[in-house]
Amino acid sequence: MKITSISRKLLTRVLSVYFILTVSVTGIQIIAEYFNTKSHINSELLTLQKTISGSLTRAVWELNTQQAIDISEGLIAIPMIKGITVSDEANNIITQLGEVISDHTTEEGQDVSISTDHQSINSLSEGLFGHSFPLIFEFSGRTTTVGTVTLLSSNDVIFSRIEVGIYFLIGNAVVKTAFLVFLFLLAFNKLLTEPLNELTEQIKQVDLNDPEASKLHTMNYEKNELNILEDAYNNLIDELVDFKDKLALSQRETISANDKLDEQNLLLEQEVARKTSTLSSNMLKMEVQQQEMLNQQKQLEEENLRRRKTEDTLVATNKELKSSILELSKAQDRLLDAEKMASLGILSAEVSHEINTPIGISITSTSYLSDIIAKLHQDINEQKLSKKSIETFVNNAEQSVELLLNNLNRASELIASFKQVAVDQTNDKIRLINVAKFLDEIIQSLHPKLKKTNHTIKVHCAADIELYSHPGAIAQIIINLIINSIIHGFEHINRGEIIIDIAMEQQRLYLTYQDNGRGLSAEELEKLFMPFYTTKAEHGGTGLGTHIVYNLAIDTLNGAITAKSPENKGLIYEMNFPDMRYS
Structure with a gap:
């Protein structure tokens, strides 16, 4: 090398x-x-x-x-x-x-x-x-x-x-x-290269048989790293001499120990003979114990067979329970669908009743407009047309047309709002919705039910908030919460107030629904989202409204929902769900 x-x-x-x-x-x-x-x-x-x-x-x-x-x-x-x-x-x-x-x-x-x-x-x-x-x-x-x-x-x-x-x-x-090169060469050669070469030559001449004579001699009179190396090497030689002396002493002690070991071997053979006799006796006892263990093993096998039969019975029972749970789950889904359609049916009945009024007024206005047109036609045929009769006709016709347009527009708005809400509730498709406009449509579809009360709904939502999600699920949640507030929260309350706050942060929609109704006790709040729990069972309540809201928020919208009821401050729902474009 x-x-x-x-x-x-x-x-x-x-x-x-x-x-x-x-x-x-x-x-x-x-x-x-x-x-x-x-x-x-x-x-x-x-x-x-x-x-x-x-x-x-x-x-x-x-x-x-x-x-x-x-x-x-x-x-x-x-x-x-x-x-x-x-x-x-x-x-x-x-x-x-x-x-x-x-x-x-x-x-x-x-x-x-x-x-x-x-x-x-x-x-x-x-x-x-x-x-x-x-x-x-x-x-x-x-x-x-x-x-x-x-x-x-x-x-x-x-x-x-x-x-x-x-x-x-x-x-x-x-x-x-x-x-400088010459100076460094001279200094390194004098101070490092030559002392190292001299040290190497002395180490090569080491005699292992006479370590004391192999010690290094002093190479210079300065105290530096080479002197430290020389001292370390000489100390190692001294330790080697001590080790040789200790090794000789150890050999003498080993000879003495071998004599003692022979005596111990004789005693050990005698002890082995005694132990062998004892072991034979113990082997006989172990054979008896082994027979007893075989009898116990037979009993254990019989017990395992009995447990296996019990396990087969439990497996069959478990299958029957799973089948029953599956049937119950299907029944629950059917109940949830029925509850959704029931709320849609109630909404349909309310809208149909509300449409009757503008349609009836429109029919009356149309009939009156037909009558004055016939009267104008008669005056023209009999040549009784005058400026006053024309002005009267024009005024009456303008009033009838204005009344007709207002009521038909009112009916059209109700039908459009109900149509959009109904389509969204029966359709699980995901689409882009303007949240503020969509909430207005939902509240407009509930107008027939709200106009019978003195309750008000306030929506705080920026006009540019848009969300890509299930509109039907959001509509079902808002409708169920508003109907719950009217039926349960505002019972015996004349002027209730509902506040809906909407905010959009980091591609998630945060919706807070709050009413100033009677609220819930701690026990009622704990059972709020449980299926079939209702405080109006005697009045036909199914107890599925808030359960549907919970399932829609968690499963359909991939969000979260919590409820709290501060003392004397009604009920508050806090929800958030993601924009499905980014999830």
């Missing part, structure tokens, strides 16, 4: 960190030197601006183009200046020498910062930077801008100035790194 040197591995990691740190610091120094030199060149450009601005301004003002060109040629000869552009006040170029920033770069790659008297230019894409300043001519206390001068330098100038410094930084980093 290839051996990895600890000192080499440690040296590699230390020098890797040092190399990365050296490269980073050198790079930062070069960048700092670059920006510092660039700042000095910008300062020199500003100084040069102050020097030439006067002569260039006069040359441009006097339209002395040749002088301006001469000054520009003198400036471009300076190594620091890589480009110069002189233009007049209309931005027409008078002279342009050296490097020029292209228009595309000026629009997209140039960083320009404006001060009061010059513009700083920095073109990253072309490696150019500099200043652009106006030429201002003063005459009779007035100042006039006569043109613009742009002085450009480049990154090549910067690099030429800092080239020596860069070589010095890199050389310095290389020399320091090489010296």
Whole structure:
């Protein structure tokens, strides 16, 4: 197996960190030197601006183009200046020498910062930077801008100035790194590699027959981890010598123990012979006991046979009970359906009776309208038609038509509400319903029963709440609760009030139904949802109304329902069921 040197591995990691740190610091120094030199060149450009601005301004003002060109040629000869552009006040170029920033770069790659008297230019894409300043001519206390001068330098100038410094930084980093590598190699070899090799050689020469002579000798005079390892190894040798002494003593004790063991074996053989005799006697007793156990097992088998016959009888009885329970469940379903149809029949009778009034009025209005039309026709035939008779006919006809329309609309609303409720109650299909509008239809269908009382129903429901569910089940729940309140809750109460609160939260509809009737006692409340429990059995009550409500809320709507009756505050039902689009 290839051996990895600890000192080499440690040296590699230390020098890797040092190399990365050296490269980073050198790079930062070069960048700092670059920006510092660039700042000095910008300062020199500003100084040069102050020097030439006067002569260039006069040359441009006097339209002395040749002088301006001469000054520009003198400036471009300076190594620091890589480009110069002189233009007049209309931005027409008078002279342009050296490097020029292209228009595309000026629009997209140039960083320009404006001060009061010059513009700083920095073109990253072309490696150019500099200043652009106006030429201002003063005459009779007035100042006039006569043109613009742009002085450009480049990154090549910067690099030429800092080239020596860069070589010095890199050389310095290389020399320091090489010296550090040599220093670390020397230190690791002296302090780690050589002591470890010496320690390894001494360990290889260990003589197990003479451990005392195999102790390690002191390798250096410093107290470090290698001295700790040396001490630990020498302690192990001492423990090995002690173990050999103890092993010799143990062998002598073993010989003595073997002699004692022979004596014990003789005593043990005598004891075994005695125990064997006792065991024979016990075996005879066990045979007698085994015979008794066989007799008991026979009795147990007879008892199991008798119990098996009893179990078969119980299984047959259980089947009969299951059949009876199934029949009872079917009977209960039939009773529930009958209760639903009974409430629908009562509702139908009430609506039919209520429709008689608007239909009768409509028939009377139609008959009267027919009579006045016949009278008008007679007047026309006998040529007795007058303005007054026509006005009378029109007034009477308008009143009859208005009365006819109002009563027919009233009958149509009753029929439509009853039709929707009836269809929903006999149909288990799921559909999208507007809860507020649907509750209005249910209450409208109960109007014939409510108008005979002074009770009121208040519904608190937002107009935009919609639910995808069983409308028939919801209608049956609301109708049963309202009828229960009228029959039971508002008994001996003239002006009862029912409040229905609707809220929609997290795809669940929360419905709270509350009346201010007589309420229920704790015992009655506990039995409220039990089938066939009623307080009006003598008046024909079936006790299935609230049981149907419970089954519809739990099974059909996949929801929950609870009831409570605060003292002197009537009865409160709290229900919630999901929107079946999301369940």
